[in-house]
Amino acid sequence: GEDVEQSLFLSVREGDSSVINCTYTDSSSTYLYWYKQEPGAGLQLLTYIFSNMDMKQDQRLTVLLNKKDKHLSLRIADTQTGDSAIYFCAEKEAGSYQLTFGKGTKLSVIP
């Protein structure tokens, strides 16, 4: 079946850029998503990218997609302590509304 992999932890200093990486196996993925989960809360959609795009920028967030390598990344510029959370990568395959999630990357921001 489909598989989405992420590294589990990332630690950065406040003000630096954070880069969270994700790889997926489903070549029919149509959309790829990044969600943020703060402690004890549900998921908040941060951004998404169509599979026919290779980059999307939204304020401090930049998503890069390498479809050939099935690699997705999320860059957070000027990382703040409020960015500390778990970030989930998810992919949606063609013809389905279901998402397959990675295990999440816990981002810790050091003041």
Add this chain to the structure above:
Amino acid sequence: GAVVSQHPSRVICKSGTSVKIECRSLDFQATTMFWYRQFPKQSLMLMATSNEGSKATYEQGVEKDKFLINHASLTLSTLTVTSAHPEDSSFYICSAREGVGLAGELFFGEGSRLTVL
């Protein structure tokens, strides 16, 4: 963006009792809602797809008699954990799809933490 609300956000119950969790789409109609379970330090596991006016579709390994799902209206789906046991303790999250959505976008509830004593 659209809002999905879950209630209760936290519930503690005794082993053997049943617990109902509600998922509401507050400002849109959702023909399809999804229920997920999240274990500590784990990803979300899709439990079932809830379709308004019809039976839910359960993922493999999820007991439909234990996790009862009802989607009686376009804005409400409920998950009832029947005869709960400590191993059912988990964080349950619902999501709802708004219309046909440009990106098939799902909006997530805040989650409900169930603790079974």
